[in-house]
Amino acid sequence: MRFMARLPSSNSTQSLDFSYQFFFLQASSLHLALSDSEIIDFLPGFRGPLPFHLETGYVGVGELEDVELFYYFVKSERNPERDPLMLLLNGGPGCSGWSGLVYEIGPLKYDNDDQYNGSSLPGLVLNPYSWTKVSNIIFIDSPVGTGFSYGRTVVASQTGLFKQVHNLLHFLRKWLPDHPDFKSNPVYLAGDSYSGIPIPILAQQITIENEGSVTPPINLQGYALGNPFTDPSDLDYGIPYAHGMALISDELYESLKKNCRGKYTSIDPSNKKCLKDMQAYEKCISGIHLFYTLSPRCTNESLVLEEIINGRRSLSQDFESFLDAESHCSEHEHLLSLYWANDPSVRRALGIREERSMYLLLLCFSFLDKYLCTSIE
Structure with a gap:
């Protein structure tokens, strides 16, 4: 995975079109209300109490605070009072924070030794390589409409690049005062894939406000991007890469x-x-899984995911024999999340609001066309 990390300088702020400042909250308009959060001690599918601190909740953001952003917060297992605080944003746009928590750098993962047969929830086990061993991480469902985040009105449900950044900044401005133990921790922004676009803009806006009159300042120290998407021309490099790999x-x-x-x-x-x-x-390249190059392409399982997304197949259908036969596929764990995250007991444990309880959680629900159209403002 390729990472880039830096902190914008004051000189770089000149590159930001200040006509976009309309989209960012000023200090006078910030309403620092307490967020709706709870501590999670037990999760369905995990045996026993969680051996780490997990908090979930909603933070209302936007001009009218009618955008409800859902997050998972995991404290560092080393020294939470001094370790870095990271805001992790997944790609898409439209990939849930749960995907970052359970598939990437979070403290949990699905139990691959547990052959899921549909009669119970998929099992969860600890990830020994979690970044939460040494850092506090906020896994967030952003932009609105991602995961368990939602808008309380039609207008609030609309999204775009600068609206997403605006809402993320407002989120931090509310979350940090609600968690004063972390106000002095070094803050890092991180993400992958499409996050390569909003994260640098968010970092730049925080820098602008820190150098201005907005208080309290956010102790931003840098940002990290893994395999970031920065421009559509990035995709042009796929063919030279395929040639270099003798494909x-x-x-x-x-x-x-x-x-x-x-x-x-x-x-x-x-x-x-x-x-x-x-x-x-x-x-x-048709036989190569572009996201998991060492794994086989399992077209049947990909078809199942597509049918669920498009409403042609129900989660209640019997996939026992299919799952047993296809458990070696990379998509297998993604299908497990559909079963796990959409179970009523899981949603109650996570504190998911009724307004979002009727929606099927998809790890990555892409609304790129809508997102891009609403970004041109």
Whole structure:
């Protein structure tokens, strides 16, 4: 995983179009109300009490505080009073904070030795490599509509890049006073994939406010991005990478470069030679799982996920034999989250509000088209 980390300097703030300041809260408009949170001692699927501090809750943000952002907060197991405080944002946009907690750097993971058969909840075990061993982490469902976050009105449910950043900043401005033990901890912003776009903007805005008159300052020390998406042109590097990894022939690579002129996204429909080469390229990599390159592609399980998302299949359907046969697939754990996170006992344990209880939690629900359209403001 490739990481980039830095803290914007005051000189870099000139690159931010200050016409976007409309989207950011000023200190005078901040309402530092207490968040709706609770401490979680037990989770369905985990044997015994949790051996770490887990807090979940909602924080109302936005101009009218009608955007309810849901979060999971895990204290550091080493020295929470002094260890860094990290706000972790997953990609998409639309990937739940739960995916970061259970699949990436959080203290829990699904028990791969437990053959889930649909008769009980998937099991959870400790992740010995969790970053919460040495840091406090807030896993957040952002933007609105992600995971268990929701808007109380139609307008509040609309999202976009700068609205997302605006809401994340408001979240921190409310969460930190509600957790005064962490007001002096070094703060880091972190994320992967699409988070490579909102996180630097959020870091820059915090820097601007820290250098201005907004109090209390946020002790931002930097940000970290893993495999970040920064621009659509990033996708053009996939073909040179595939060639470097010997996934496509020299002949096909040279033809792609010549016919597509190094641009492999948004191809002109009239460029038949480029389209033909791209079809050949797609065929060459069709057997590779792009997100888990060492795992097999399990088309049946991917189809199940798609059918659940599109409402053509119910979670109550019997997948016992399918799950037993496909447990080696990378998507297997993603399907387990659908069963676990959408169980009523889990939602009660996490403190999920009734307003969100009727929605099916998807680890990554992409609304990129809507998100981008509402960002152009």
